[in-house]
Amino acid sequence: MKLRNTVIQEQDAARIHEILSHFLGDSGAVEALLIDRAGQLMAMEGDSQALDAVSISALAAAAYSSTAAMAQLLGEPEFSVLFHEGTKRSIHVSTVDDDAILLAIFDHRTTVGMVRLLAGEATRAIGGVLGEARVRPKPQAEFGVPLNETESRAAWTPPS
């Protein structure tokens, strides 16, 4: 499948924020990360002070991809849920659409069943938002004009 660029406008971000906030409030999960299947973090909600969300996103997308590849070896199109149980915190990952997954981190204050149930609702709602965002043309104000020389300069200077 050909992957699509994603442009998340402010109104999309607000709707995703609302969906994830409700999901956390209703499910009792402590963190929710919306992740592009290529491994990029698109949005997150929760008490994320000490969380290396960028690394978790890359690892979760990789784990999800390898699980999907295993599913195909069994003749399944995909395993739609991935669950890792820890002693204090656990991770639940579910499919949003072909290009995104939702990762929830939860602890003893809720159950995997509750998280799973409400993640289903949240992923359907987020899938709708992302679907609309992906068919919208890229804003021309910022992206319609090629980069100038200053904007194309080297980003990093090698150590001398």
Add this chain to the structure above:
Amino acid sequence: MSVINYAQRVIDFKIVYYGPGMAGKTANLQYIHRCLPNGNRGNMISLATGDDRTIYFDFLPVTALTVRGFQTRFQLYTVPGQVQYNATRRLVLRGADGLVFVADSQFERLRENVESLRDLEANLREYESTLDEIPYVLQYNKRDLPNLAPLSYLEFVLNRRAARVPFFEASAIDGKGVFETLNTVSRMALASEFGVGRERRNEAS
């Protein structure tokens, strides 16, 4: 593929370092990790075997310039080079916005370079993509070692295309060519997001 986030004013790109086993893909990321200050990079993650061979990928997120009000961020990945890990190479390749093919310049590794390049093209086809569509550079690594294939020969074997891509001589273990490679591929990925698109592919060759 890139994610443009207006709420956070960031653009995220994925750059994948591809190439045969032991060509120096991980060494590139390790050098970048060593040289960039903490504020410009995140943690480096290496999923490796006990003897430090990459089994899934290495991962290093780095931040770059702010362009038109957007902070640009690049997530650097390597693939496992060993032949038997093709399934995992294909997974890491998913959604790449830019590619670096790290070739081993030693004569005796030419066959592995060619096989790995073919493998890259085959894996891209799985995503309905080609090397002509993705910002892509070549790095001829290990130029510090004896028994090197001449640059012109490497170019003939690995960069024989209608529009040659930029290439760099490197010795990733001591950093030579590492940032030149990264700056070019990131600039090409960034340029492809704006206006009519990417830099001419033969600009640096």
